[in-house]
Amino acid sequence: MTQRVTGKVVTPTGVIRQGCVELDGERITAVAEYPAKRDGHWIVPGFVDMHTHGGGGHTFTTGDADAARAAAAFHRRHGTTTLLASLVSSPFELMRTATAAFAPLVREGVLAGVHFEGPYLSAARCGAQNPEFLRDPSTDELGRLVAEGDGAVRMVTLAPERPGALDAIKLLTSHGVVAAVGHTDATWEQTRAAVSAGASVGTHLFNGMRPLHHREPGPVVALLEAPNVVCELVADGVHLHDGMLTFAAAVAGPERIALVTDAMAAAGMPDGEYELGGQPVAVADGVARLARDGAIAGSTLTMDAALRHAVTAGIPITDAVRMVATTPARAVGLGDRVGALQTGRRADLVVLDDELTVVRVMRAGTWLD
Missing domain, CATH: 2.30.40.10 (Urease, subunit C, domain 1)
Incomplete structure (x- = not known):
């Protein structure tokens, strides 16, 4: 009809x-x-969120299918019709059980795929990731996850300076899985090597990364200047200054910037005590921080709020819409569908x-x- x-x-x-x-x-x-x-x-x-850990009081990070359904439903009410379920650094067995639990939801269309943010990340730039679970990339682990997921695993974030990272990137991309650079202390040269190996996404650019320096530009510049890399930005006014948001958008253009929420379970919920990757999180005035050290612990953002924030910051609505829908869809291989x-x-x-x-x-x- x-x-x-x-x-x-x-x-x-x-x-x-x-x-x-x-x-x-x-x-x-x-x-x-x-x-x-x-x-x-x-x-x-419909918005496409390629990086979200939960929302509406529900989380993706424990691998619970019912919680994943509820979190996806929460974000749909805010306009996100396509999303990846992002996990945080975890033991391998949790990664396996989460893949098995979420694969049917991917086949059903509730989720567009699974995103493993870690555990192959930098200890120096781990942010709110649990340092207990960080380790070097393992092609054996990744190979098993990709095989067992049978198409469910869509993106993996890793730090390219860790031993074995380049081999992991090549393995992932050979199976059609997006390799992303994030939570990294890599140099400019190491980041460029990751891009040459096939990495095509920068995970929440600026956050969890070696900062810019005029004698060591680091990963931020390497990712911004790579024509085939899509850079995520968390447009909530907390993760980065609006001036940096508009700067990155101007440098890369809307075709290479994807707005993401990086939301955790507290999105859409009252301030209070929450959990992320086995670590206590305190949410005050809508800002989520680790209880142990005050590190930003994801966000309470939704994609409609990210769109409003970007437009208020001065990004034209046509560009902002590309950044919340068209660009992230293409970045995770769904640009021909949504x-x-x-x-x-x-x-x-x-x-x-x-x-x-x-x-x-x-x-x-x-x-x-």
Whole structure:
């Protein structure tokens, strides 16, 4: 049955001020002008969050399938129609059990895949990662996870300076898994070597990384200047200054910047005591920090809030929409299916009012409650 959604339609190339999205079943069949009716609402593609640990009081980090369903449902209400379930550094057995638990959810379409943020990370730049579980990359471990996941494992973040990292990157990319650079004390040269080996994402750029220096540019510059690397940014005003947000967006362009939430279970919940990777987290004024040392411990962000923050910071709405949908979809290999209001894509869209607050969400042609 054909449906038509009208309003200010944001496409990858611009805004159709009086436009419509037509769909039949689960697919978009046309995006065009529709001057017969004016509608003040924005129509944007469903958001794609390639880095989130949970939300709505539920977490992905324990490998619990019911919690994963609930966390995904929470983020869908905020417009995120596609997401990866991100884990934090964990023992190998937890990585295996989480892969087994989440693989059916990937096949069902609840999740778009699993993202392992660690445990192959730098102790010096571990941030809120549990240092107890950090270790060198293991191609044996990764090979087993990829095989047992049967397509569920979509991205792995690692530190390229750790022994075995380059071999791990080559293994991952040979199986179609995205290799990301993050939580790293790597030099510029080491980061460039990781990119040459196949790494194509920078995990929450600036955060958990050796800082910029004019005599040692480090991983930030190496990732920003690599034309095939998509750089994640957490646009919450806490992880990075708005000036750095707009600077990175200007340098890399919206086609290479992906806004992510890095959300943990406390997203959408009251301030209080929470947990991340076996470590106590205190949330005050919406900011999550490790109880032991005050390190930022993920966020309480949602993708609609990230979009609003980016636009308020001065990023044009067409660019910001690319950064919350089109670019992350392409970064994790889903750009031909989701992330843009284009003919043939899955009919995922978000209706926003003029304050960019979510009014309605559609996923695969069905309006969500």
